[in-house]
Amino acid sequence: xxxxxxxxxxxxxxxxxxxxxxxxxxxxxxxxxxxxxxxxxxxxxxxxxxxxxxxxxxxxxxxxxxxxxxxxxxxxxxxxxxxxxxxxxxxxxxxxxxxxxxxxxxxxxxxxxxxxxxxxxxxxxxxxxxxxxxxxxxxxxxxxxxxxxxxxxxxxxxxxxxxxxxxxxxxxxxxxxxxxxxxxxxxxxxxxxxxxxxxxxxxxxxxxxxxxxxxxxxxxxxxxxxxxxxxxxxxxxxxxxxxxxxxxxxxxxxxxxxxxxxxxxxxxxxxxxxxxxxxxxxxxxxxxxxxxxxxxxxxxxxxxxxxxxxxxxxxxxxxxxxxxxxxxxxxxxxxxxxxxxxxxxxxxxxxxxxxxxxxxxxxxxxxxxxxxxxxxxxxxxxxxxxxxxxxxxxxxxxxxxxxxxxxxxxxxxxxxxxxxxxxxxxxxxxxxxxxxxxxxxxxxxxxxxxxxxxxxxxxxxxxxxxxxxxxxxxxxxxxxxxxxxxxxxxxxxxxxxxxxxxxxxxxxxxxxxxxxxxxxxxxxxxxxxxxxxxxxxxxxxxxxxxxxxxxxxxxxxxxxxxxxxxxxxxxxxxxxxxxxxxxxxxxxxxxxxx
Amino acid sequence: xxxxxxxxxxxxxxxxxxxxxxxxxxxxxxxxxxxxxxxxxxxxxxxxxxxxxxxxxxxxxxxxxxxxxxxxxxxxxxxxxxxxxxxxxxxxxxxxxxxxxxxxxxxxxxxxxxxxxxxxxxxxxxxxxxxxxxxxxxxxxxxxxxxxxxxxxxxxxxxxxxxxxxxxxxxxxxxxxxxxxxxxxxxxxxxxxxxxxxxxxxxxxxxxxxxxxxxxxxxxxxxxxxxxxxxxxxxxxxxxxxxxxxxxxxxxxxxxxxxxxxxxxxxxxxxxxxxxxxxxxxxxxxxxxxxxxxxxxxxxxxxxxxxxxxxxxxxxxxxxxxxxxxxxxxxxxxxxxxxxxxxxx
Numbered sequence: 046x047x048x049x050x051x052x053x054x055x056x057x058x059x060x061x062x063x064x065x066x067x068x069x070x071x072x073x074x075x076x077x078x079x080x081x082x083x084x085x086x087x088x089x090x091x092x093x094x095x096x097x098x099x100x101x102x103x104x105x106x107x108x109x110x111x112x113x114x115x116x117x118x119x120x121x122x123x124x125x126x127x128x129x130x131x132x133x134x135x136x137x138x139x140x141x142x143x144x145x146x147x148x149x150x151x152x153x154x155x156x157x158x159x160x161x162x163x164x165x166x167x168x169x170x171x172x173x174x175x176x177x178x179x180x181x182x183x184x185x186x187x188x189x190x191x192x193x194x195x196x197x198x199x200x201x202x203x204x205x206x207x208x209x210x211x212x213x214x215x216x217x218x219x220x221x222x223x224x225x226x227x228x229x230x231x232x233x234x235x236x237x238x239x240x241x242x243x244x245x246x247x248x249x250x251x252x253x254x255x256x257x258x259x260x261x262x263x264x265x266x267x268x269x270x271x272x273x274x275x276x277x278x279x280x281x282x283x284x285x286x287x288x289x290x291x292x293x294x295x296x297x298x299x300x301x302x303x304x305x306x307x308x309x310x311x312x313x314x315x316x317x318x319x320x321x322x323x324x325x326x327x328x329x330x331x332x333x334x335x336x337x338x339x340x341x342x343x344x345x346x347x348x349x350x351x352x353x354x355x356x357x358x359x360x361x362x363x364x365x366x367x368x369x370x371x372x373x374x375x376x377x378x379x380x381x382x383x384x385x386x387x388x389x390x391x392x393x394x395x396x397x398x399x400x401x402x403x404x405x406x407x408x409x410x411x412x413x414x415x416x417x418x419x420x421x422x423x424x425x426x427x428x429x430x431x432x433x434x435x436x437x438x439x440x441x442x443x444x445x446x447x448x449x450x451x452x453x454x455x456x457x458x459x460x461x462x463x464x465x466x467x468x469x470x471x472x473x474x475x476x477x478x479x480x481x482x483x484x485x486x487x488x489x490x491x492x493x494x495x496x497x498x499x500x501x502x503x504x505x506x507x508x509x510x511x512x513x514x515x516x517x518x519x520x521x522x523x524x525x526x527x528x529x530x531x532x533x534x535x536x537x538x539x540x541x542x543x544x545x546x547x548x549x550x551x552x553x554x555x556x557x558x559x560x561x562x563x564x565x566x567x568x569x570x571x572x573x574x575x576x577x578x579x580x581x582x583x584x585x586x587x588x589x590x591x592x593x594x595x596x597x598x599x600x601x602x603x604x605x606x607x608x609x610x611x612x613x614x615x616x617x618x619x620x621x622x623x624x625x626x627x628x629x630x631x632x633x634x635x636x637x638x639x
Numbered sequence: 640x641x642x643x644x645x646x647x648x649x650x651x652x653x654x655x656x657x658x659x660x661x662x663x664x665x666x667x668x669x670x671x672x673x674x675x676x677x678x679x680x681x682x683x684x685x686x687x688x689x690x691x692x693x694x695x696x697x698x699x700x701x702x703x704x705x706x707x708x709x710x711x712x713x714x715x716x717x718x719x720x721x722x723x724x725x726x727x728x729x730x731x732x733x734x735x736x737x738x739x740x741x742x743x744x745x746x747x748x749x750x751x752x753x754x755x756x757x758x759x760x761x762x763x764x765x766x767x768x769x770x771x772x773x774x775x776x777x778x779x780x781x782x783x784x785x786x787x788x789x790x791x792x793x794x795x796x797x798x799x800x801x802x803x804x805x806x807x808x809x810x811x812x813x814x815x816x817x818x819x820x821x822x823x824x825x826x827x828x829x830x831x832x833x834x835x836x837x838x839x840x841x842x843x844x845x846x847x848x849x850x851x852x853x854x855x856x857x858x859x860x861x862x863x864x865x866x867x868x869x870x871x872x873x874x875x876x877x878x879x880x881x882x883x884x885x886x887x888x889x890x891x892x893x894x895x896x897x898x899x900x901x902x903x904x905x906x907x908x909x910x911x912x913x914x915x916x917x918x919x920x921x922x923x924x925x926x927x928x929x930x931x932x933x934x935x936x937x938x939x940x941x942x943x944x945x946x947x948x949x950x951x952x953x954x955x956x957x958x959x960x961x962x963x964x965x966x967x968x969x970x971x972x973x974x975x976x977x978x979x980x981x982x983x984x
Contacts, residue, residue: 102790149971159793160926163919164963175956288797295794332809339802343780346795350787 059213066202076201078317080273082309083208087266089293089305090215091259096291097299098223099255100235104287105146105162108169109139109260111282113267115173118185118277128191128272132265139264140257147256163284170283184278191272204273211269212306215262218503220302222258225502225511226488226495231255232478233489239440240476242460244469244554245493254499263290296345298352300480307354315341388415391558391589392437392468397446397456399432399613406432408613409446414558419580419590421600421621424610425634430593431473433610434560437591438470439463450558465493469556471547473563473593479536483527486535486546488518490553521549526575541567545576552583559583559590565599577603597635601625609634646831648948654837654906655920656944657844658899662921663936664851665892670925671868672881672888674789675781678796681918682803683896685911687769688904689807690897692816694761697754701810703745706768709775710741716778741771758821762901766894773893774886781889782882800915807911815913818904840902847895848937864888920947920962927969 066076088106095101116138117131126134150161174182191198191207198204222228230246238248271277289312297308319337323330349356392414399407407429414420422430435441437448439460448456455463469490477486491514497507522531525545530538535546544564551559561580565573573596580590580603594600600607600621607624609617611633617624624630662680669677690700714737718725721733744767751760780799784792822835855861866874867884875881899917900909907913920943927939943962950961 096790100790102793149967160923161967164967167963168960171957171960292794292797295790299790329809332805335805336802336809337805339798339800339805342798342801343795346787346791346798347780347783350784350791 062209062213063206066205071202073201076205078313080201080205080208082306082313083205083212084266084270084273085290085293085309085313086212086306087208087215087269088263088290089297089309090212090219090302091262091305092290092294093297093299093302093305094219094222094231095255095259097294097301097304098228098235099231099252101252101256102159102291103162103256103259104159104284104291105164105166105169106259106263106290107282107284107286108166109143109263110267110270110286111169111173111279112139112142113264114271114277114282115179115185115267116264117268117271118188119179121189122185122187128189132268135264135268136261139267140261143257143260144253147253147260162287166284166287170279173282174279180278182278184276186276188271188275188277190275198272201273204269208269208273211265215265216302216306221503221505222499223302225499225507226492226497226514227251227254227499227502229478229481229485229489230492232481233476236478237472237476239460240472243438243440243464244489244550245461245464247461258499292342296342296352298349298354300351301354301358303357304352304354307357308352311353388417390414391416391451392591393447393449394433394437395447395449397433397436397448398444399429399436399441400444405613407436407443407610410608410610410613410615412608412615412618414589414591416557416589417584417587418606419584419592419604421604421607422591422593422610423595423597423600423607423624423634424616427612428610428634429613430610431562432613434470434562434591434593437463437560438468464554467555467557468560469551469554469558470560471544471551471562471564475540475543475547477535477543477546477550480534482532483522483535483538483546483549484515484518484531487522487527487549487553488514490521490550491517491555493554518549518553521552522546524552525549525579526572539567541569541572544568545572548576548579557588559588561590562593563595564592565594565596573599643831644952648952649945650831650833650837652945652948653941654840654944655947656941657840658903658917659921659924659943660937660940661844661847661895661899662918663924663940664848665895666918666921666925667936668864668868669888669892672864673777673781673785673792673885675792675796676789676922677889677892678793678800678915678918679776679803680892680896680921681914681916682800682807683769683772683893683914684900684903684917685807685811685909685914686772686803687765687897687900688818688909688913689811689816689900689911690765690768691761691901692818692904692909693811694748694752694756694764695758695818697752697756699748699752700765700768702768703741703748705806705810706741706771706775707745709779710737710771713737713775713778737771737775740767744768744771758819762821762898765901766897769897769900770890770894773889773891776893777886777889782885785881785885804912804915807914811911813911815908815910816904817908818901820905821902836905840906843898843902847898851891860887916959923963 065071065079088110092103092106095103113135116135117128120126120131120134121128146165150158173179173184179185191204196203198207223231230241230251233244234241234246234248234251241248241251267282270281293308293312294305295308296311297306298304301307316334316338319334320330323333323337327333345353390413394410394412397407397410398405410429410433412420422433424430432441436443436456439455439458439462443456446456447454450463450466450468453466455466478489494517495507495510495514497510501507519531522528525548527542527545527549530542535543538546544567548561548564551561565576568576577599580592583590592600592604604621607617607619607621608615609624609627609630616633617627617630619627625635662684666677666680669675669680686702690702693700714734717733717737718730721729744764747767748764751764776799780795781792784795787795820834820836821839824835824838826833826835826838853861855865863874863879864884864887866877866879867881871881874884896914896918900914903909903917921940924936924940924943927935927942947958947962951958954961
């Protein structure tokens with residue numbers, strides 16, 4: 046299926062959804078049901094982005110609905126504002142509150158965040174119910190309806206199109222956001238904050254943005270809800286509602302852009318069906334309803350642990366991945382010329398040390414790395430190689446010593462700043478996004494080459510930059526020999542190939558200094574030869590490469606200079622031949638046969 | 640606020656804290672063994688407390704049928720799973736392991752229930768009704784999802800919570816119950832009057848903790864549970880069944896929940912949906928213990944109980960707000976300290 050027909054399909058679906066009220070004979074209660082689905086879908090779509098993709102679990106979204114609803118409720122009834130004029134205020138209010146809460150709680154990691162969201166999810170509804178100004182427990186009544194021209198949108202059929210236009214817009218914005226530089230960084234972030242930082246992504250900013258955006262969608266839903274119901278009270282915005290929105294997103298399919306809509310529709314239609322059927326078969330319909338509902342929910346998750354949407358999506362062929370078409374061919378030349386010339390010192394470690402409690406993982410290590418040079422860093426497991434990498438790339442602050450990169454001292458700088466100076470790295474344990482294609486993973490390495498933020502992405506104003514980023518990613522994928530699997534999800538590749546994806550991602554940052562942590566582990570012989578050839582090319586381009594590797598044949602053949610670590614100390618350094626002959630190194634690491 | 644009031648609040652807070660500590664321990668146990676955040680823990684509390692209260696009025700709670708039904712459904716799944724290899728002995732063992740406790744409890748309840756039954760027997764019966772729900776629910780809802788994400792498991796737990804809450808409304812009705820105290824003694828100690836119930840709560844809590852500690856440090860079952868909690872794959876490799884560990888963790892959690900319910904039923908009026916907020920406070924304690932550390936969980940539970948009783952005195956409307964907001968700085972501190980460690984999981 047081509048992109049065009051996808052777009053056509055989406056537009057047709059949108060038209061069908063929005064024009065439904067013009068069909069005569071549809072009963073009003075159906076519109077009421079679909080209005081409610083739309084209102085919930087707005088919140089659940091925000092949760093797809095926040096929880097499904099970003100893995101930030103929030104029980105507190107209903108609180109932001111409440112803020113949107115009370116903002117318009119108070120402004121229209123107490124200050125006589127027109128409903129449309131309160132829309133920006135509702136959005137700003139939910140955005141601001143979530144910004145403050147998010148600045149505080151989006152930093153929370155793991156299970157702390159959900160608890161934090163429970164805290165305000167409970168608190169806000171309780172607060173709204175405690176103040177006379179907000180109408181305490183009875184809330185606010187007589188909220189004016191929305192008007193278009195002189196027509197008041199009083200009927201469910203009338204407000205339906207407004208609600209669903211908002212839902213479609215929200216889904217569209219989320220879709221654009223996820224298919225972008227920013228969207229990729231959200232996905233990498235949930236996989237590994239360390240890898241994200243190493244390519245210039247600021248975890249706290251990314252989290253805060255999706256947090257505020259999801260809250261504003263909830264605020265929009267609350268605003269619509271207030272004008273749809275025209276009366277609000279705190280019970281609609283409590284922790285129960287927050288939990289309900291979260292399970293809508295999960296049931297629908299948290300990892301899928303339409304998951305929120307699917308989940309909202311499933312949950313509310315199921316409730317509606319139960320409400321109509323159960324009174325016919327039981328004397329206690331309300332109690333039975335909750336029981337049935339819980340049981341069906343549990344049963345559904347057994348069948349579809351990833352939610353409903355992937356089941357629905359199977360009904361039609363998978364769309365082609367959205368990659369701007371590019372003629373395969375030789376990669377465009379990189380800006381290598383600037384690096385050629387006499388070798389220059391690129392990286393210097395001076396007396397570098399790192400303690401973990403009483404253990405000295407790295408102790409007083411000095412060495413230097415020049416452009417156009419491959420330096421091997423070898424030693425037995427636990428010698429401090431990866432710790433050294435982490436300190437150079439800024440992931441771990443050194444306990445003592447200095448690190449200089451291209452004449453600048455970097456040992457107190459953040460990983461993002463160091464990446465910006467032209468350093469890139471791979472990880473010993475691959476840190477990739479398994480459900481993203483090779484191309485998208487590699488494109489993450491070019492994060493710093495782009496400037497487009499989430500707002501540009503939502504408005505699709507960054508398509509030129511996006512195409513350039515993906516073209517560079519494609520070139521680097523071809524360069525490391527991944528051309529054949531470029532559209533495959535990384536999770537389906539062999540470990541050796543995943544390491545090559547890491548190398549390509551690092552190259553996408555166009556690094557002057559490249560840190561490779563066991564890139565050849567898991568590669569077959571001919572793949573190792575190809576990798577060695579690639580590293581020689583990179584050296585010829587004038588890049589400086591620091592290589593950790595256990596395959597001694599590979600290291601001895603390739604490197605110009607070798608540093609040997611043992612128990613965090615440098616025990617030898619020199620040309621490969623010197624190292625091979627060194628008694629200390631043979632004792633500590635190589636063994637007699639080397 | 641004078642000393643008497645303060646001491647009263649202190650006693651009240653620590654009593655509640657003891658209950659939260661029990662629930663927090665159960666949550667930590669279940670989470671570390673199965674990765675399930677046990678939202679239905681609150682229902683175990685409510686069911687245990689309400690069944691106890693009903694029994695003390697001489698009625699037979701229909702909870703026995705829920706307990707039997709859940710166990711039967713789990714047994715059906717067991718037998719379906721074993722189909723093709725049914726043998727007399729293994730079949731008998733499967734049936735006995737699922738059905739012994741609920742059947743015995745049901746028969747004993749029908750035989751013994753009455754207005755003059757000993758409180759202790761009522762308490763045991765309530766425990767016997769609720770405890771089988773744990774392994775049964777684990778078998779039905781969670782065992783097939785052992786490999787699912789924490790989020791999916793959490794939402795499944797929400798589903799179970801809804802179903803159980805509905806059941807609670809159905810079998811106990813919407814009105815609240817309060818049970819007679821286990822001990823009505825009042826001990827005067829200086830300016831403070833210590834109620835017998837408080838003493839009972841502390842004593843039972845301490846006993847349970849001691850028992851858990853013994854189980855986890857001395858018995859093979861306990862060690863297997865700890866091994867599973869530390870590393871599921873590793874435990875499997877040495878022949879520990881993660882499934883059995885999960886069922887045991889759920890069983891212990893259900894029993895602890897029911898026991899907590901029995902202990903607080905004389906102190907607070909319980910409704911079918913009271914359990915949720917009580918469970919949530921146990922959850923707060925568990926989270927403050929980082930969902931892994933038992934001693935920290937106990938300390939945190941004491942703090943939660945104290946914060947609650949002090950704010951209940953000064954501003955009762957804001958009691959829950961304060962309890963849940965007080966933890967934010969602690970959470971922030973903890974997550975800053977854990978930020979780096981998390982990436983390496």
